[in-house]
Amino acid sequence: MRDAFHEDLQTISERLVEMTRLAGSAMARATTALLDADIALAESVIRADVELDSMREELDALSVDLLARQQPVATDLRMVVISMRMSADLERMGDLARHVAKIARLRYPESAVPADIRATVLQMGQTAERIVAKAGSVIASLDADAARTLERDDDAMDDLHRELFGHLIGGSWSHGTEAAVDMTLVGRYYERFADHAVSVAHRVVYLVTGEWDTGADHEDDEDAATRPVRPGRR
Amino acid sequence: MRDAFHEDLQTISERLVEMTRLAGSAMARATTALLDADIALAESVIRADVELDSMREELDALSVDLLARQQPVATDLRMVVISMRMSADLERMGDLARHVAKIARLRYPESAVPADIRATVLQMGQTAERIVAKAGSVIASLDADAARTLERDDDAMDDLHRELFGHLIGGSWSHGTEAAVDMTLVGRYYERFADHAVSVAHRVVYLVTGEWDTGADHEDDEDAATRPVRPGRR
Numbered sequence: 001m002r003d004a005f006h007e008d009l010q011t012i013s014e015r016l017v018e019m020t021r022l023a024g025s026a027m028a029r030a031t032t033a034l035l036d037a038d039i040a041l042a043e044s045v046i047r048a049d050v051e052l053d054s055m056r057e058e059l060d061a062l063s064v065d066l067l068a069r070q071q072p073v074a075t076d077l078r079m080v081v082i083s084m085r086m087s088a089d090l091e092r093m094g095d096l097a098r099h100v101a102k103i104a105r106l107r108y109p110e111s112a113v114p115a116d117i118r119a120t121v122l123q124m125g126q127t128a129e130r131i132v133a134k135a136g137s138v139i140a141s142l143d144a145d146a147a148r149t150l151e152r153d154d155d156a157m158d159d160l161h162r163e164l165f166g167h168l169i170g171g172s173w174s175h176g177t178e179a180a181v182d183m184t185l186v187g188r189y190y191e192r193f194a195d196h197a198v199s200v201a202h203r204v205v206y207l208v209t210g211e212w213d214t215g216a217d218h219e220d221d222e223d224a225a226t227r228p229v230r231p232g233r234r
Numbered sequence: 235m236r237d238a239f240h241e242d243l244q245t246i247s248e249r250l251v252e253m254t255r256l257a258g259s260a261m262a263r264a265t266t267a268l269l270d271a272d273i274a275l276a277e278s279v280i281r282a283d284v285e286l287d288s289m290r291e292e293l294d295a296l297s298v299d300l301l302a303r304q305q306p307v308a309t310d311l312r313m314v315v316i317s318m319r320m321s322a323d324l325e326r327m328g329d330l331a332r333h334v335a336k337i338a339r340l341r342y343p344e345s346a347v348p349a350d351i352r353a354t355v356l357q358m359g360q361t362a363e364r365i366v367a368k369a370g371s372v373i374a375s376l377d378a379d380a381a382r383t384l385e386r387d388d389d390a391m392d393d394l395h396r397e398l399f400g401h402l403i404g405g406s407w408s409h410g411t412e413a414a415v416d417m418t419l420v421g422r423y424y425e426r427f428a429d430h431a432v433s434v435a436h437r438v439v440y441l442v443t444g445e446w447d448t449g450a451d452h453e454d455d456e457d458a459a460t461r462p463v464r465p466g467r468r
Contacts, residue, residue, distance in 0.1 A: 064315060071305040081298060081318070088322075088451070169412040177414045178403040184418040217322070 005070045008062065012083050013139060015059050019090040020136030020200075022052050024129050026097035027193060031125025033104040034186070035118060037111040045101035052094035056087045063087075075210070082203045086139065089196040089203075093132065096189045096196075103182050112182045114175040117167050121183075124160045124190040127153055131197040138201050144208040147201040154218070157194040161187050239304045242296065246317050247373060249293050253324040254370030254434075256286050258363050260331035261427060265359025267338040268420070269352060271345040279335035286328035290321045297321075309444070316437045320373065323430040323437075327366065330423045330430075337416050346416045348409040351401050354394055355417075358424040361391045365431040372435050378442040381435040388452070391428040395421050 026045050033042035063084050066072070072080060103112050113121050131153040138147040164187045167173065168180055198218040260279050267276035297318050300306070306314060337346050347355050365387040372381045398421045401407065402414055432452040 064311065067301065067315070068307045068311055073302045077298065077302055081301070084315070085322075088319075091451070165415070168415050173411045177407045177411065180411045180414045181399070181402050181418045184415045185422065188419065188422065217325070 005066065005072065005076065008066055008070075009076070009079055009083075012059060012062060012066075012080075015055060016083060016086050016090065016139050017136045019052060019055055019059075019087065019094075020132050020139065022048070022055070023090050023093040023097065023193075024132040024136070026052070026094055027100065027125065027128045027132065030097045030100035030104065031122065031128070033101055035111060035113055035122060035125075037104065037108050039105060039108045042101040042104040042108070046098050046105070049094050049098040052091050056091040059087045060084055075207075078207060082207050086200050086203055089199050093193050093196045096193045099189045100186060103186060107182065112179065112186070114179055114183075117164060117183065120160055120164050120167070121186065124157065124164070124187070127157045127160060128190055128193045128197075131157070131194050135197040135200040138204050142204060142208050144205045147204040147208075150198050150201040154194050154198045157191055161191045239300065239306065239310065242300055242304075243310070243313055243317075246293060246296060246300075246314075249289060250317060250320050250324065250373050251370045253286060253289055253293075253321065253328075254366050254373065256282070256289070257324050257327040257331065257427075258366040258370070260286070260328055261334065261359065261362045261366065261424075264331045264334035264338065265356065265362070267335050269345060269347055269356060269359075271338065271342050273339060273342045276335040276338040276342070280332050280339065283328050283332040286325050290325040293321045294318055309441075312441060316441050320434050320437055323433050327427050327430045330427045333423045334420060337420060341416065346413065346420070348413055348417075351398060351417065354398050354401070355420065358391065358394045358398070358421070361387060361394060362424050362427045362431075365391070365428050369431040369434040372438050376438060376442050378439045381438045381442075384432050384435040388428050388432045391425060395425045 026048060029041050030045045032038060033045060063080050066080055067077075070076075106112070131150055134146070134150055134153065137143075138150070164183060168183060173180060195218045202218060260282060263275050264279045266272060267279060297314050300314055301311075304310075340346070365384055368380070368384055368387065371377075372384070398417060402417060407414060429452045436452060
């Protein structure tokens with residue numbers, strides 16, 4: 001019985017890693033679609049999101065089934081409960097990639113991203129890809145030290161988010177309100193994507209260190225948005 | 235044993251209802267703080283959020299403890315797992331109220347809300363209060379029909395969100411980029427708040443009808459933002 005249980009746990013872990021791969025690919029493609037006004041790519045990201053949704057459903061059904069059949073305790077129980085939280089994070093990351101792709105689609109054939117902030121948005125996309133790839137490695141390795149390094153990538157994302165808001169409200173924005181609305185939302189989507197990746201990493205840390213802390217959801221750094229680089233109304 | 239178990243479940247249900255009350259109160263006060271530029275009220279919302287965070291931690295610890303001690307199956311197991319998801323929704327709703335309060339605090343002594351959209355923001359706040367109050371009733375009553383009515387309140391929120399975006403990108407926005415950024419974020423916070431309340435209601439429906447559907451997270455209606463009332467760039 002225990003062996004079957006640990007095989008199931010291994011399956012869950014592998015599926016979670018696969019979810020990080022899909023979420024990372026979705027955000028990478030959404031970023032390209034956004035920057036290049038690539039409608040076909042945007043559509044493919046939007047369509048593919050159901051895959052992450054159904055992976056989460058299958059994983060959670062498997063987890064609940066495991067709880068009912070095997071009635072795990074201690075670390076095994078924690079592993080199952082935490083897996084369900086991770087799958088929720090990863091499914092949500094897919095939603096956020098889809099949101100980015102939808103903005104790309106809405107503004108087609110134009111790019112939603114004004115030229116002077118393309119570099120910032122590109123870096124946000126790259127940071128998102130990097131952080132979710134690391135989250136995948138950390139799920140596979142259960143390496144708490146590696147998990148803690150995701151904080152640094154999240155700090156990098158927060159810096160980029162602040163940079164983006166500096167452009168928006170620094171007083172020199174010349175791209176109109178609609179582009180400002182788009183970039184506000186896009187900035188928030190990338191930031192939340194990184195937050196969920198950090199939540200995944202936190203959950204690994206708690207799993208490994210044995211400290212049960214359900215408050216391991218990463219608080220989102222809305223201060224990046226509400227505390228601009230240059231404060232004050234124009 | 236079973237009686238103790240059901241007493242614990244009742245405790246969890248009552249605590250969840252209390253969380254809806256706190257989340258509703260937080261969003262009501264955040265809305266007032268935002269509209270009236272009331273810094274003391276904003277600060278109180280920001281401070282109080284830790285209460286919801288720790289309620290979630292306690293609830294989840296109790297749930298995991300219940301799983302380990304009682305090893306419930308079938309409906310009982312589903313109830314515990316779903317309760318953990320609800321506490322996550324409600325904790326997040328508290329975060330969103332805190333975000334609104336932080337924007338109020340940031341713009342003090344001015345109000346972040348331009349005069350011509352005060353009515354819309356007020357209605358978003360009232361809709362948020364109503365929907366979370368209903369979520370609380372539904373947790374207490376486990377009434378699936380009542381739970382389904384939250385969709386209508388969520389539709390009302392989506393309409394208000396569209397109205398807000400109509401102001402923002404309709405071409406007549408005269409309040410500058412910073413206010414546009416603030417209102418974009420505020421609109422998103424209210425919309426997400428309602429989405430989480432609907433998720434809570436969906437979870438009750440699945441609990442009562444016995445259909446296990448882990449996809450019961452309510453998808454957020456980002457289309458309210460990305461599909462404006464009047465399309466096209468200015």
